Amino acid sequence: MEAAKKLPGRGAYVCRSKACIETAFNTPKRINALLRVHLSKSVITEFKQALLDKEIIADEKNKTATR
Numbered sequence: 146m147e148a149a150k151k152l153p154g155r156g157a158y159v160c161r162s163k164a165c166i167e168t169a170f171n172t173p174k175r176i177n178a179l180l181r182v183h184l185s186k187s188v189i190t191e192f193k194q195a196l197l198d199k200e201i202i203a204d205e206k207n208k209t210a211t212r
Contacts, residue, residue, distance in 0.1 A: 161200045166193060 157179050159169045170176055170193040173186050184192070 159196065163197060163200055166196045166200060170196075 173189050177183055
């Protein structure tokens with residue numbers, strides 16, 4: 146997960162909403178095909194959770210900023 150989008154290698158864009166993250170990581174076969182790699186279910190679960198944690202943090206910052 147690299148926000149600046151400057152690192153070399155495989156990458157994919159997933160919007161920050163929980164719905165987008167859930168859809169992208171719906172099945173291991175889907176994320177592996179999108180990234181053209183073979184990730185284990187445990188790695189995919191960790192990656193998904195990290196993205197969800199970032200989404201929650203970003204959402205909390207947005208709520209605080211609008212108050």
